[in-house]
Amino acid sequence: MDNRALFKLSYGVFILSSKSGESFNACITNTCMQIANDPVRIAISVLNSNLTCDYIKDSGVFSVSVLDKTCIFDTIKHFGMQSGRNVNKFEGVKMPLDLNGVPYMQWSTCAVISAKVTESIDLGTHTMFIAEVTDMKVLSDEEPLTYADYHKDVKPKPQKIDEKKKIVGWRCKICGYVYEGEKLPEDFICPLCGHSADDFEPIYE
């Protein structure tokens, strides 16, 4: 099995927001697709360890802000590379609420889809939510950002490795997971957050 085949599936890049009581949270996701008409339904898959997953389970509502090609790395970093358990991602961030009372993006976003969960499927590492679309808006004519665009144009290039120093491990820049060993396998997938070897930085002796 060559896991690199999975990277050939095309995805967009989305900010997935939800609420729990008076609290909001959001994360970055790539998995959102339309799965049926009449009524229109979408499916998303979210890591069970994400706070946003708990919020969706709690409130049953979420919004998907479809990021466009004007998106900069700081936006991805803010929503995708820190946890709502440690920081309030909405502090000082102005975001309007959709009809379900869930915040959505106003910048770098070409469309927003609001939805109500009709079915949740626990898949162990992730939960898949099937949801009925309750509202949709087109916000701009900018082209949607694909996950391939993100890797090519938005994400900072990995730092050069200092070949004079001995590497003893690799740290996932997304969640902090540490892999012990000098060489990180190219097809390594972080067992904590599911990010790939590209998101690891070396730990020197």
Added chain:
Amino acid sequence: MDNRALFKLSYGVFILSSKSGESFNACITNTCMQIANDPVRIAISVLNSNLTCDYIKDSGVFSVSVLDKTCIFDTIKHFGMQSGRNVNKFEGVKMPLDLNGVPYMQWSTCAVISAKVTESIDLGTHTMFIAEVTDMKVLSDEEPLTYADYHKDVKPKPQKIDEKKKIVGWRCKICGYVYEGEKLPEDFICPLCGHSADDFEPIYE
């Protein structure tokens, strides 16, 4: 609700193959995403009226051939714009079989993912299949074709409309559905096959 928001979701373009007894069938699909790790699972959504949907329900196995940017329109037309109920799409077409005995593409394809269904969810218009990946191969280094690329680069441009003749209806080029009326709404979605207004041709008086 602005349905155009749905077109902002990014997708790939895939040939979805399955079998039933000794018969094979395949169709074009855009919806395939990884939904979990450990074991790796994917989800696809298929129109219930598609023969491939029946075959997947019958055999519980399918393969997803990820089309790449070398793909030409004839390939899409062959697998996506005629029904296996009327024609054997595999007659005279050489395709190898995966470990589940399901054919997959060898040309215009950068990767193939083979899977076994673990759960089927009937959504009325479509069935969503959740499936465990049983094998994956990378076939080439070509970039995957996105659905946006397909519209921009692969699909023939719509024919010029003859403004001297009176239009009395519009025919879906994919499934033959007829919309009666002079003007087809821009956001019209074919109720039979789910394709958009772009795929309709005028019927003149």
